[in-house]
Amino acid sequence: MELYKEIYKMKELIRKGWIIRNIPNRNESDAEHTFSMTILALDLLSKNNLKLDELKVLKMIAYHDLCEIDPGDTVVLFEKVTEQEKFDKEYACIKRLSKTYKLPEIESIWLEFMEQKSKEAKFVKLIDKYDAVCQAKIYAEKYNRPEVYEEFRLHAIDICNEIEKLKF
Secondary structure: OHHHHHHHHHHHOEOHHHHHOOOOOOOOEHHHHHHHHHHHHHHHHHHOOEOOOHHHHHHHHHHHOHHHOOOOOOOHHHOOOOHHHHHHHHHHHHHHHHHHOOOHHHHHHHHHHHHOOOHHHHHHHHHHHHHHHHHHHHHHHHOOOHHHHHHHHHHHHHHHHHHHHOEO
16 A cells, blocks of 8 residues: 555656646646556557567556656756756655665666666657657647647657667
8 A cells, every 4th residue: 555655646746847838727647647658658569560578668667757756757957957966866766666665676677767778768768758749739739839739749750760760
């Protein structure tokens, strides 16, 4: 039950990027972001010949934002924090979760994602970006804010090209 209480915090952790862009009303939580990443990944994995460890991909998606439970969602470009400071706070959270709940794979898989050492890590990073593009499109249409999507639109092309490179 204690682990669930920790994970529950993801449902209440609102992604700051949308707040910074003045998206009105209720914004996406980290839990919702993780869920949509999971569906996007499963869709891409099923429709493409990607030679990836699907279980590792799903675990990486599940663990990738757990690091925000303690420090919150930090947007370096808009906050007075360096990339290193952000990493240090997030890594401290990951180490705490791994140790507290005796789940060392949280730390090892999170580090693999952060270091972009494997094809799975690169794929999950692309899915992370792709989810933001999709969410931007939804918000742009829902709130008649085309500039929100325009900021992300060019990333969509790059992401598709990068996913193509993962095929064998």
